[in-house]
Amino acid sequence: MGVRRGLAAVVMAAAVGAPGAAQEADLALSEPAAGRFAALALKCVGREYPNKLDHVMNAAEEVKGPQALHPAFYGCFDWHSSVHGHWMLVRLLKEHPAMPRAAEARAALDAHLTPERIAGEVAYLDQPGRRSFERTYGWAWLLKLSAELRTWDDPQARRWSAALQPLADRLAAQFMAFLPKQTYPIRTGVHPNTAFSLHLALDQARAAGDATLEALIGERARTYFARDRRGPLAWEPGGEDFLSPCLEEAALMAEVLPRARFARWLDGFLPGLPKGLTPAVVTDRTDPKLVHLDGLNLSRARALYEIAEALGPKDPRRGALVAAGDRHARASLPHLASGSYEGEHWLATFAVQMLAARQALGH
Template sequence: MLSKTIISCAAAAIMAGTALAQADEAQSMPDLEARFMTMALDCVQREYPNKISHVLSSDADAQPPHSLHPAFYGCFDWHSSVHGHWLLVRLLRTMPESELTQAAAAALDANLTPEHIAGEIAYFEADGRAAFERPYGLAWLLQLGAELREWDDPRARRWSAAIAPLEQTVSDRYRSWLPNLAYPIRIGTHNQSAFALALGLDWAREAGDVELERLIVTKAIEFHAEDRNCPISYEPSGEDFLSPCLMEADLMRRVMPEADYVVWLEGFLPDIPLDGASDWLTPGIVLDASDGKLVHLDGVNLSRAWALEGIASALPHTDPRRAALLAAAAVHAEVGTRSVDGADYAGGHWLASFATYLTTRRGLEAPAWRALPE
């Protein structure tokens, strides 16, 4: 095991490299965005290999992915296809016009049609599919919807109108699921509830769905308001791509007033340093990037970084914990972003979406706490 001194030195070196990268951000961001968009374009219409989550009720259900999911058949699995489409939309908003952006718009035009979305809804509504892609894929579908709703562009309005019926189907799944969810799901992979509640809440606020907003806020408070001493030293588990502790804290900043959140965070993560240190949380290590489960740790570094930034953003600028949160975020961002190279499809089909969520600071655009309308 590395000694604390060695870890501190390594973190300091990473921080120094991050500082240089940030100084050259204006030049490097277009290159990063082009790389991420290229990776998404490589998969959103790439049907195979494909891992379908699909219950067969008869021989008639044995169909290829494009028949089961006319819009979201690519990127190895349904949820990765959804957030691959979100990536294309997100970067279309930030990148200058080029052959890449034209290709992205063409892919979105081809996939996000009313006919294809009707096929997706038909899949959801068939018997035995009440839990399909719940909650992770549902959360990303709502994130795609929120992104399109925010963007004042004729293309976005066209795609938003196409997916609106599926947004309704997915938001209804939240409404039927959450009242029956007796306990939070505190894991670092797809079934985690905190991540899904956060993205669902962001969509509800953007869409003006006060009923769903109230349900999510109530459930988040019910689940987490009394949580204390989250065992972050136990993280990450060997296949995590979401931090249970940090994603919960990133959710709670959305549902608590600042004064309450400051106190809650002190009880929930009491060991955040006050001296600006970065080595209180070290990045996950991936020893085999071709292993689809082990490569999850590249994702946990990226999602930790955006959660740490989100947590810091919810604290007063005078809060002494902010420096350590942002220092750890910088370390994780550098390590995580460097891993997104597309060298292996095991990570290449999804990591660019996580990197884009981080580098475009999508999480920091999420509405903070607000009093619920009467």
């Protein structure tokens, strides 16, 4: 059974299954499904083309191909997708070390996460005109990868983590330098979204014991968002969104506010959540922007689970939030392996991140 048919078989039961415990189990990441998710990443982490470079050229000699510019993260169409494809492989191996394709996943990580290749990534950032390269979405995914490796008790992971450390340190420092200058948050539904990047970077700050970065992220989140009221959720989604500006903001605030204060803040920001929230409709999965809406369904589901978890098991909103998350998850899970590279190079990462949040409920 191929990757496309195999993934569809794993998740179609989630789309049509009966309610109850069996249906909930369909949203757990099984070992066979982990292998099929890994297969999607393995199709692209070493695939150089097609590629969408974000590249400031300072001279003619800098007209180079993706692998020459980015020796570690050249695949998966663009730099940030390559980074989070590596994160997904690490996450899957941590959860299911004996999954199908495990040996191939380890070999890919071993080939790319070397001191020499990471040094090449750092050298790229050292050139003029690169200060805003992948700011802050790609930065945050790199820190998320670093956090995942730091929290994995595995000999290879420790080696990969050490190799990645210079780049993680560099981007953590760039967060520290940039965030105090960012007077206003970016509230878009695509890559520059500030809340999403802060949420990912917070994982690294906590995993690394970086109290200074953690404190800055908390301060920025409260400064940007603590006074927000009546978020315009009814205006969402935009036609190419893969993030919900309102839900990403709420998921971040769930991390930086105490439970009781967060519950009050949520009442003011998204009263009635999740009333009226329905999965986005994707009309063409070969279109690189329209397929973003599959990512939106997956990221909405993850954010709804995170909000529900932060509110706690006794909050009356919890059941409706989880049910809404499940509806969004099931709307797009069957379409991860669509046969179109426009979605296949990145959507599985959002699915794995979402399933991790689903698994964390009640733990």
